[in-house]
Amino acid sequence: MNLPTRAEDAHKTLAAAYNTGDVATVMKMYDAAGIFEASPGKPVSGKEKFEEAVKAILSIKGKMEIKTVYCFQAGDIAVGRSEWNITDGDEVKVSAKGIEVMKQQADGTWIIVIDHAFGAEANLVA
Template sequence: MNLPEKAEEVHAALAAAFNTGNIDTVFEIYDYNGIIVPEPGKVVSGKEQFEEAVKSILSVNGTMAIKTVYCLQTGDVAVGRSEWSITDGDEVKISAKGIEVMQRQADGHWKIIIDHAFGALDSLKA
């Protein structure tokens, strides 16, 4: 598994990890001490809740694609805006616009510490 060495590589690494179907690979890209919003209005944290959220997304049959709209970095912290989807052939199973906060780890690799998978949707209510 290739963990991202640059903040702007995190989205591509996450999509590749999801597309392997290997949950352990996906978990390596996340920091369990952070938070993930796997669906609007649902915020989870901690290993057990992360695993449940990721397993739910992995259960959607198809291929994940993540486009990096931007990635801004200062020091060991970065924020990214993504457009992502899971498709099966021509059928779009799910798509959204997300916001992710990433942090460089002591080993030089980047992990997502906040993943709001729907954070940039126009219709999202606070």
């Protein structure tokens, strides 16, 4: 899998990576030293914890789709807002609104440093 060369393509690339079902492919999209909150209120960091979170999402059978609501870029940093779901036929297994912070790498590709998969949900409170 090729990493995106534009920040606004990160969501599409991440969905394609998840849909391969391959943990290594999905992991290439992330900076494991960052933060991934794949489950509300349970942020993780570090390669091992990232892999556990990715495997948990991959265990949900179905197809992932991620719509980019917006993507703002300032130099080598970007923030995106997404609406994503995993469906199996007509059944919606998961549906959420997320916020992602991305960083451009030296080779021009983009990876996700912070993925708050439920970060834009209206019912979240500080």
